[in-house]
Amino acid sequence: MKKTFMRNEKIKLLFFYVLLFFAYTPLAGQETISSNADLAEFDLGVRELETNYVGFPTSVTEQTRDQYEALKARCRQQVDKQGRKPWEALGELYAWFGDFHLRAGGYSQPYMRKVPTYEEMKEYNPTKTFRKVTDHTFLIRFPSCMGDDPTQEWVQQSIDAYLASGCENLIIDIRGNGGGTDDIFNPYEKLLYDRKGYVDGVEIRNTPAHIAEMAEIELDWLQQVVETMKKSQDEFVAMTPRQVAIAYDTIFPRPHQAALIIDGQVASAGEQMVLNLRSCSQRTTIYGRDNTKGCLDYSNCRGVNLPQSGITLYIPMTRSCRLPDRGIDQTGIAPDVRIPLPLPETLTDNVDEWTRWVTKELEKKIN
Structure with a gap:
């Protein structure tokens, strides 16, 4: 039976195993x-x-x-x-x-x-939530791109709640977001989009094992890549154009300003969200104290x-076309604005000190 695979129709970037699990369960017989x-x-x-x-x-x-x-x-x-x-x-x-x-x-x-683990905090457990912070600023905390918690339905609910709130400003807090799939953050990207953007495509190492893996995925465009791999003598084969456009038909009038809060646990698809918004949303500013984790140059495990x-x-089977000159794995992605505060005591589904600070920064600009 062939596998099925979800695709971002806009970008065609694959992320099979992008949330990092380092937990280990001993297996019988190892010793x-x-x-x-x-x-x-x-x-x-x-x-x-x-x-x-x-x-x-x-x-x-x-x-x-x-x-x-x-x-x-x-x-x-x-x-x-x-x-x-x-x-x-x-x-x-x-x-x-x-x-x-x-x-x-x-x-x-x-x-x-x-990389930062935030163990010094009393509790570090970023949890999904959406709510008003003030009459002008709305918070969405989005701690995972895996699609199970939060779900795609929850993402849409959070957007609907924001639009109904009447707030001019939106904060999307992705602290702790270790990755998942691009598809789940696309509604946020569409909401914040205000200019055509470009992101780097990917290429795959051309090996028999990778051909066999790709051949099991029922996507016409991917099967075209498989045929190219079979015929090519090149060590690397393009899976997408080197530069992939982000373009939507609609620009939403709100939010007037947006903030994306990051930390050192943001990785993989979480980092792709940062890069996409930095490219296609001029009204979005990236806030944080630490750079992101740096886990995106090689992917599709x-x-x-x-x-x-x-x-x-x-x-990992694929590499970003950022390489070799613009890789992020050794440094992570830096925020646009460094938050000049100590770590909050607690980060769960609460409105923490960083969120309040970013709220004040956004509201300074309200006419």
Whole structure:
């Protein structure tokens, strides 16, 4: 049976596995795998990395190959001679690339660069909500693009409530939004759109495994990409134009001003929302204290289960046309305005100190 896949009709950008889950549940039998099976799992993970990871050809260069090969050899020797589990060794090896999408279960996370977690707050649990902050400013807190909580229906409800409120200003707070799919934030994009924008397209590494993965997705335009991949000798094949237009037929008169609040946990599709709005909405200003996480240059992960342990490897298939000169993974996306406040004590479904500060900034501009 073929898979079905949802597409953003405006952009055609795919995000299969973009919310980052680093939780790990132990699987029965992991501790009894033989040394030979351990080595086989490690070697399988290395083959997937080198053969299919879209970032491998540009990350392992003449300048970096010795460093990579030394790390690979050390990790393999530890699996072979010291009893290190292959998924732990693969976690370290994968983390060398600095790509949050590329991971061996939850075992890459300890080796990745550190990003803000906000553990110092009394409670950090951004939760969906929409409400008036004042008579002039409305808040929508949108903490996930996964589509289950909040749902697409909730997104539309939040927009309807805003339009009925009569408020001139709108704050969309996406703190904690680790990603999901573009489709769910498109209604916000349409609401805030006020000029034609452009975002970077993607290209896929042309490998037999990726051809097989794409062939299972029932989309005519994607099947055209598959046919191109089959015929091409190029290592990378375009899935979209290099620059993709964002254009709508309608410009909504409200909000007069909009704010998007970000933090260091905004990642993947959450970051795509930031880039889209920055491109197509002149009335939207990005506020935050920290840059976003930096997890968008490589995406569209193919999941591969290790045969003995069952742990899943996530191998990004596509790369952004931002690369190599305008990547965001090493830095994240900076806000337009830095919020000059300490972290709020609590972030749930409340109106916190940052929201009140941004509200005051917006209302300074009301005539």
